[in-house]
Amino acid sequence: MQTSTQGSVLANRNFRLLFGGSTVSALGDQFTLVALPWLVLKLTGDxxxxxxxxxxxxxxxxxxMLIGGAVVDRMSPRRVLLAARGVNALLVSLLALLVWTGAINMPLVYAIALGIGLSTAFAYPASSSILPQLMEPTQLAPANALIMGMRQLSVFVGPLLAGLVIGTGAHAAVTRGPADAHGLGLAFGIDAVSFxxxxxxxxxIRLHTDDHPRRTQGSVLAAVAEGVRGVWADVPLRAFILYVGAVTFFVGGPIQVGLPVLADTRLDLGAASLGILMTANGGGMVVGGFLSKLAARVVRGRLGLMVLCIDGVVGLGLVWLGTVHRTWSGAALLATTGVLAGMAQIAIISWIQQRVSREMMGRTMSLLMFTFMGLGPVSAALAGGLLKFISLPALFAGAGLTLSAIALGCLANPVLRGIGAPLPAEAAG
Structure with a gap:
């Protein structure tokens, strides 16, 4: 039955196009995700x-982000995504050119980072809103499984390749620009081509909303307010988004900053160490994705309970990560935590997509993405400042213990604990 369902998903031409283009682009994205923090550390060491x-x-x-979600709900998400990714492609191409020519400097890095942030504010809710328009509700789970499996596979392969590509810069003759400039420019160039x-x-791809935009009333800001009210009225969804926001703020930043610093200052393979760490985590998530259906069956649909227990264990793993000195030890640890994290992702995203109406999908997904894509880098700025006063092991220990404390504390919340299972209040409604 599972094979038949997946076969019907791949029989959809629009889905095949989306899946194929996203696969190449997701692999290219990993090059920038590794190269950008490495570039900053090589330029500043800070x-x-x-x-x-x-x-x-x-x-x-x-x-x-919230405005982007409202725009997606009023227009064709395909056209919004096309424009946003086009801007991203130009910015990454410019970054590659500046690095290759030795003209790169930190003010330009900040300006390009601002542009990338603006374009992704529209790209992320648009990409999440396309799939429900392409597939029947019963096909969302297998379609999400394929797309998320592809993304996790790109995280498994991409960072390792990126680390190796960047590492070539250590042996290239470069007279201008930062160390590893040759490899960094090549990494950004690969991402630009992948777009x-x-x-x-x-x-x-063609969507119904391309030629039949939704009839909307009121301003974009009014639509944003309507989306916030809709999510707030859904008690389980509200609880989950608030939980993700808390975890991201206290834990996401230390991980984003801590991993590049760990690879640069304590591990033995330089940029390749960062790629190996990210690859190990992505590979673990691939395995976890295959195990997610079995895990959901074991917990009998109580996805919230599974997520909270997993986060409690992952927090202890972060404490341990701060003590490693060898690349392969860190990789083994991150692969294990990746398996645990991957087990929950597909089921949670499918639960949200099935729960929310198409008219509210863009705004709902933008709220969810805001919690970790908007708050995460703000947390990273604070974590970077903290490293001036505390050690790297202390940063990882603080983040890990905070994650475990938040997860274990939320186990007492019956709404969060019961996500994925019918709640008495819902049954009564």
């Missing part, structure tokens, strides 16, 4: 500067 660059992306993302696959596939 973790606080890395935190500020991540915050520069977060500021426009945080301001415009062509995504843009090409999006041009061939």
């Amino acid at each position: 973790p606080a500067a890395l935190g500020l660059v991540l915050a520069a992306m977060a500021l426009p993302r945080a301001i415009f 062509l696959a995504s843009l090409g596939s999006l041009m061939m």
Whole structure:
């Protein structure tokens, strides 16, 4: 039955186009995710500067994410995504050119980071809103499984390749620019080229809302307010988004800043260490994605209970991560935590997509994404500043213990604990 369902998903031409273009683009994205923090550290040697660059992306993302969700609900999400990814492609191409020519400097990095943050504020809610328009509700779970599996596979392969590409800069003769400039420019260039696959596939996809935009009343800001009210009225969804926001603020930043600093200052393979760490985590998430259906069956649909227990264990793993000195020890640890995290993702996203109406999908997903994509880099800026006063092991220990404390404390909340299972209040309604 599972094979038949997945076969019907791949029989959808629009889905095949979306899946193919997203696969190449997601792999390319990993090159920038590794190269950008490495570039900042090579230019400045300052973790606080890395935190500020991540915050520069977060500021426009945080301001415009909810507006982006409202725009997606009023227009064709395909056209919004096409425009946003086109801007992203130009910015990454410019970054590659500046690094190659040795003209890159921190003011330019901050400006490009601001532009990337603004474009992704529209890209993320648009990409999350396309799938429910392409697929029947019963096909969302297998479609999400394929797309998230592809993304996790890109996280498994991409960072390792990116680390190896960047590492070539250590042996190239470069007279201008930062250390590893040759490899960094090549990494950004690969990501820029990968956007062509995504843009090409999006041009061939057709959605009903392309020619029949939704009839809307009121301003974009009024639509944003309506979306916030809708999520707030859904008690389980509200509780989950608030939980994700708390975890992201206290834990996301230390991880974003801590991993590049760990690879640069304590591990043995330089940029390759960062790629291996991210690859190990992505590979673990691939395995976790395959196990997610079995895990949900074991917990009998109580996805909230599963997420809270997993986060409690992952927090202890972060404490341990701060003590490692060898790349492969850190990779083994991150692979394990990746398995645990991957087990919950597909079921949670499918639960949200099935719960929310299409008319509210863009705004709902923008609220969810705001909690970790908007707050995460702000947290990273604070974490970068903290590293001036505390050690890296102390940063990881504080983040890990905070995660475990939040997760274990929320186990007492019956709404969060029961996400994914029918609640008495819902049954009564």
